[in-house]
Amino acid sequence: MIGPPAGLFVTGTDTGVGKTYLTALVVRALREAGVRVGACKPACSGAATDAAGMTRWEDIAALSDALGGEFSDELICPQRFLAPLAPPVAARVEGKSVDARLLRDCVARWGERVDVLLVEGVGGLLCPLTERETVADLAADLGYPLVIVGRLGLGTINHTLLTVEAARARTLPIAGIVLSETAPPPRHGTAPSAEETNPAEIAARTDVPVLGVVLYGGRELRRQGAPVRMDWRAVAAGR
DSSP states (O other), rough: OOOOOOOEEESSSTSSSSHHHHHHHHHHHHHHHOOEEEESEEEEEEEEOOOOOOOOOOOHHHOOOOOTSSOHHHOOOSEEEEESHHHHHHHHTOOOOOHHHHHHHHHHTTTTTEEEEEEEEEEEEBBOOSSOBBBBHHHHHHOOOOOEEEETTTTHHHHHHHHHHHHHHHTTOOOEEEEEEEESOOOOOOSSSSSHHHHHHHHHOOSSSSSEEEEEEEEEEETEEEEOOOHHHHTTTTT
């Protein structure tokens, strides 16, 4: 019997911190390295209507594009809701509920297709995922190491350390932290930038590795101002 592939669980310190952007970046890096990779977002809420009047979930579209359009939206995300609310709340608006079993089964469906699977959560680690569970509960069941994505900038130190504490309180393994610049950087003159100060402060206050920074619109991971190549397959395997 073929077991589950190696994987990473991408979570965030908040919503809108760049989880999907980083997940897509990692997917592309693995594909370029010749690794069979998949991406799964077990539940997604918050849709938009495109120019043709079609309903579109931007996160799913971004993951599908990173995967080269090789997999169906249904495989990437089987539970999709319209309202930009936490999944169980958005589901309730539609007279539905989030299927807890399907959250796990949708990950299992990737088993024979890929060697590495990226699973992206919603919101932060304690965001409601079903009527009874949070994202952390799903992460615990899957057992994949966490990649914690934080917003590069003011406030991220507190949010990141709180997320690390929440993960450790649940004995969730953590592969590392990535800081993501989600908007064009303000001009600070000669003042140090968040890229310079955030990673160092977080590294000094936790023994979780800060894997790097993704600058606004960037396609690479940076560390100490220079590009860095990550062996994401090794990270997923716990090496």
